[in-house]
Amino acid sequence: MILLDYLSIALLIAGAFFFLAGTLGLLRFPDVYTRLHALTKADNVGLGLIVAGLAVQSDSWADAGRLVIIWLLVLLAGASVANLIASGALRRGIRMWKQ
Amino acid sequence: MERIKVSASWATNLYRGVLFVLIWWVLTDGVASSWWIGVLAVVLAVTASRTLVPPAAFLWFELLKFVPFFLWHSLLGGADVARRVFQPKMPIAPDLIEYPLRLPPGLSRVIMSNTVSLLPGTLITELDRNVLKVHLLNRNKDSFAELEAVEERIARLSGISLSAPRGGEESAAI
Numbered sequence: 001m002i003l004l005d006y007l008s009i010a011l012l013i014a015g016a017f018f019f020l021a022g023t024l025g026l027l028r029f030p031d032v033y034t035r036l037h038a039l040t041k042a043d044n045v046g047l048g049l050i051v052a053g054l055a056v057q058s059d060s061w062a063d064a065g066r067l068v069i070i071w072l073l074v075l076l077a078g079a080s081v082a083n084l085i086a087s088g089a090l091r092r093g094i095r096m097w098k099q
Numbered sequence: 100m101e102r103i104k105v106s107a108s109w110a111t112n113l114y115r116g117v118l119f120v121l122i123w124w125v126l127t128d129g130v131a132s133s134w135w136i137g138v139l140a141v142v143l144a145v146t147a148s149r150t151l152v153p154p155a156a157f158l159w160f161e162l163l164k165f166v167p168f169f170l171w172h173s174l175l176g177g178a179d180v181a182r183r184v185f186q187p188k189m190p191i192a193p194d195l196i197e198y199p200l201r202l203p204p205g206l207s208r209v210i211m212s213n214t215v216s217l218l219p220g221t222l223i224t225e226l227d228r229n230v231l232k233v234h235l236l237n238r239n240k241d242s243f244a245e246l247e248a249v250e251e252r253i254a255r256l257s258g259i260s261l262s263a264p265r266g267g268e269e270s271a272a273i
Contacts (some may be wrong), residue, residue, distance in 0.1 A: 021180065024185070025184045029191070034191065034236060037220070038180070045219070062125050062126075066125055086222055086234065087225045091225075098194075
């Protein structure tokens with residue numbers, strides 16, 4: 001059992017690391033498009049790892065399944081909204097940042 | 100001909116029914132007393148899904164290969180982006196490229212654009228007729244080939260063969 005706890009801790013810390021990277025990207029990146037990159041990353045990899053870390057601890061398959069469903073719904077929403085914001089920004093003529 | 104169509108239609112109902120039953124089981128912890136409304140919900144969900152998403156070919160075996168591909172590339176790309184963000188100089192070189200799609204219009208294109216947006220480093224900004232406008236966080240010479248690889252995977256997922264010729268005149272069908 002203790003091994004599972006360590007696995008959980010490793011996955012949760014890795015997930016938190018990607019959320020931190022995503023947040024830092026949101027603050028540091030220069031324009032709307034690059035910031036969207038940072039956001040979808042945190043959603044996908046960061047939440048995925050956190051969900052994996054929690055699923056390891058769950059008591060039943062149904063609990064783990066619910067966590068996976070949450071992740072999939074966030075992925076779907078994240079990808080769709082990122083596409084909508086990016087196409088909206090492009091249509092309004094917001095220029096992308098270039099070196 | 101007609102019989103094949105009917106049996107395919109029932110196969111679709113069956114697959115989707117099983118999927119929704121599974122989701123209901125997960126959501127309710129399989130509590131027996133929830134099934135009297137669960138069955139109704141599953142029937143309504145199958146009916147609604149048939150209107151919203153027309154039956155499409157779907158290869159389970161390919162999905163099993165697609166999931167590890169997606170997870171692994173998410174992790175690789177995520178690490179790459181994190182590495183750039185944490186560096187004081189922040190080495191990024193964004194660019195916008197146009198990618199002519201070979202996938203036919205429909206569900207497979209939706210899967211394609213969502214997958215590309217979720218994979219770190221690429222973001223779909225617009226689907227203009229058959230051309231996908233892809234924003235890259237960091238342009239490199241392999242970007243186009245990577246998009247092709249994703250497209251080929253999704254084509255296999257839906258049993259589509261990408262035989263359309265590259266370049267030249269793109270058809271304007273939407």
